[in-house]
Amino acid sequence: MHGSNKRPPSDHFDGRVFFDPDGVPPKSLREVLRWQFGGARQRAAWPEWAPSPFSDTPPARVDGDKARVTFVGHASWMVQTAGLNILIDPVWSERASPFAFAGPKRHNDPGIAFEALPKIDVVLVSHGHYDHLDVATLSKLAAKCSPRVVTPLGNDQTMTRADSKIRAEAYDWHQRVELGNGAAVTLVPTRHWSARGLFDRNQSLWASFVLETPAGKIYAVGDSGYGEGKHFRDVGMSHGPLRLALLPIGAYEPRWFMKDQHMNPFDAVKALADCGASQALAHHHGTFQLTDEAIDAPVTALAQALDEAKIARERFVALKPGQVVEI
Template sequence: MSVTRRRLLSLFGGLAAALGLSAFWASRMRDYRGPVSDHFDGTRFFDPDGSPPKSLAEVLRWQFGPDRQRAKWPAWAPSPYADTPPPRVTGDRLRLSFAGHASWLIQTAGMNILIDPVWSDRASPFSFAGPSRHNAPGIAFDALPHIDTVLVSHGHYDHLDIPTLSRLAAKFSPRVITPLGNDAAMHAADAAIRAEGFDWHDRIELGNGLALTLVPTRHWSSRWLFDRNKALWASFVLETPAGKLYIVCDSGYGDGRHFRRVAEAHGPLRLAILPIGAYEPRWFMRDMHMNPEDAVKALADCGAPQALAHHHGTFQLTDEAIDAPVTALRAALDEAKIPGERFVALQPGQVVEI
């Protein structure tokens, strides 16, 4: 480690302590140690078919450039729905409840699984700054049934929320499945979080006939300035009695090969959960976030007969309007001559049963 970087780390650590940000400091990514692979160079992870994260100069150009056009979201945009899930859903029935952004409760085969749970008021390392919620979670935390398993796709704050994971650990002590390196950050922040790290293509038995495979996705990861890609990111293929679910929490589209490979290796799929938000401006976001037109192409590539949209309408992470993703999704489906009921955008608290 260079002298300059050590000084920056020391300065930032002192600043964090001075501001009472010990929880943020504890949740930063640790240096992962493991064998070199086709997506890990011994220090950082990478996607051989993807793109590296944008540079600091590009971030500054986006944030402060004279041509930036950032839509204004309403201060509060409540959903008219609120779900109170049953304790369990048994057999080959499948119940999916949208909590908001990329958070879902999946119930099937007597198991309750949470995806990227974020119940905090901000998707941020700070409690006093950063993107705040524009609507409440579609399931009140106290209304959650007993949670058996949590899936966390990667380390960005709108997906890996330590305060929520700590609340879940204290109340339910669920098993937490996450890509390599994220588990170390969770353990450092709260030893009670039962996190387990896995690599791309690992298959994990969850119990009651359910199994999970981590698959590559076109994205990246970080928790602060100096830990870019020190932890892995992934999408999930969840095997259930009702069929296979392809859960994409964050991804760019690229040339579509990530989605076609999942179809080839894991098809046929019963349902895809695909992101449609946080995509403007395109010059900056294209490589890491799909827009609705990309998501419609991803649906065709993965071959699922049905899709649910997410990653929109709760946290303003980028520049598009709050309702732009849903409006653009309808237009993209019309352009592709795909029935609207095949790719549905829910509001927090809405439920789909199969």
């Protein structure tokens, strides 16, 4: 138990578990088994290894009114701005799994080698799923440079139970956290859920982040279903204008099972229109096979979705691990 029952109830916490008042509960174990073992399952085969041609060696710092954004792979990003080095959902481990010997395995290396990372000041962890909250990576970062780790309520206990040196700070939706040098981050609602095991479902909170930087605001969405798009419109209205949105486009098949938790590229294009960001970058694809679609399906579908919505393809780009965007 995460001790979350010690918190006062709120509009998204009932005294025992967290919930999204605008969302839907996660699928039942029976539905999980139906997806995994039902006769109709069509799981695309991914190539064993799909290396990126890119690899980034970031500078020590980025100052002034610029931001340098590197796609590390899956949902991991590095943002350098205001003299701060910020990692989002860093996963350098071989597997996104509670086990070292089983579970989704990397199909390419992180776009920045761990040894090539400059001193990290801040880490943002969106929620407790293993492909976002990687204790082994957080522990290595704590030993190397002891960054602040900003995360939604309850995930701090997951981290510090595993390694007391992880400097975890837990916050609720809508809390704003000063990061220094004029940068700040606000945790915002997102349509998802959380669990590390079979018996801790929704005992920790999940969130997306709005990062205030000298180069403009960056809306970093971890995992999210689309629903009616309310969360994206709310962020656009409360926090706009947004310079950049980092939007997930993968892990969406089969739709009957995934649509409440993960957007497909067509949903992500609607989310971009809803939040009004001037530019978007795609993630949550091409590194870990969590669901049934082919490795290149999200990127192909993203181009199609942008064309259908009459949005220029340059406005919403899918990078490969190691590619960099400067704003």
